[in-house]
Amino acid sequence: MPEIEIVLVQPLYEGNIGFTARAMKNFGFTRLVLVDPCEIGDDAIARASHARDVLENAERMSLREVYDRSDLVVATTGELSKSVCTSMRMPYYRPSEIGSILEGADGRVSILFGRENWGLNNEEVSRADLICTIPTSEIYPILNLSHAVAIVCSELAAIPRGTYRLAGKIEREALIEHFGSFLERIEHPEHKRSNTLLMMRRIFGRTALTTREVSTLHGLLRRAEWHLDHRDTENDNI
Numbered sequence: 001m002p003e004i005e006i007v008l009v010q011p012l013y014e015g016n017i018g019f020t021a022r023a024m025k026n027f028g029f030t031r032l033v034l035v036d037p038c039e040i041g042d043d044a045i046a047r048a049s050h051a052r053d054v055l056e057n058a059e060r061m062s063l064r065e066v067y068d069r070s071d072l073v074v075a076t077t078g079e080l081s082k083s084v085c086t087s088m089r090m091p092y093y094r095p096s097e098i099g100s101i102l103e104g105a106d107g108r109v110s111i112l113f114g115r116e117n118w119g120l121n122n123e124e125v126s127r128a129d130l131i132c133t134i135p136t137s138e139i140y141p142i143l144n145l146s147h148a149v150a151i152v153c154s155e156l157a158a159i160p161r162g163t164y165r166l167a168g169k170i171e172r173e174a175l176i177e178h179f180g181s182f183l184e185r186i187e188h189p190e191h192k193r194s195n196t197l198l199m200m201r202r203i204f205g206r207t208a209l210t211t212r213e214v215s216t217l218h219g220l221l222r223r224a225e226w227h228l229d230h231r232d233t234e235n236d237n238i
């Protein structure tokens, strides 16, 4: 199973932080990360109940640090924010589908939950590799923060142990760079390159690439490059 951490982005109410810790522990998760949280006091401790340890061991860091150290970032968002996904042309997945994507993978996965008043902003969502939305009733689609955490944790609790190491951010970026130089090499229209690379970045994010797959793709690109070089040399000799 990948190392899954629950990240609360600027939570406003300590009670929700406590309930989140409790819900996490109910499903066997203990890594809680807090990004710029409200003050945490007795209310959070009371609501965490027997998950006080999760609360006390919570790490505090910036969202940037979360993105930097994670192999895969999942942003959660409610029904109202689906329009954001549509405008960014990013598909969204149910928690069970996220579970299937992560099946057999190993690595650090961060699941982001947004602020109680306005969730995650567009930039925070678009930087994530995957977007997760919990199917809810149209008459009131937005869940309480800790309830959303509980549902996601319940779906992810059962995924089998990982055997395939997820490619980390640095490895995926190196692959994107390789594709970038390849696009140049094959004279892919310059004005289309950044959009093509953005599309690839999103595909690579949502397929949860493994390190092995990354090295295979590098290998294929190198082979194609070799053939292009070879063809150029042959043409020079004609």
Ligand SMILES: C[S@@+](CC[C@H](N)C(=O)[O-])C[C@H]1O[C@@H](n2cnc3c(N)ncnc32)[C@H](O)[C@@H]1O
Pocket: 076, 077, 078, 079, 080, 081, 112, 113, 114, 115, 116, 117, 118, 119, 120, 132, 133, 134, 135, 136, 141, 142, 143, 144, 145, 148
């Ligand atoms: C109270 S909600 C924020 C409400 C905000 N107006 C919005 O539309 O996202 C707090 C957080 O709970 C999570 N959440 C709430 N409902 C959700 C749903 N149906 N699917 C996925 N996450 C949900 C999201 O992380 C959200 O940022």
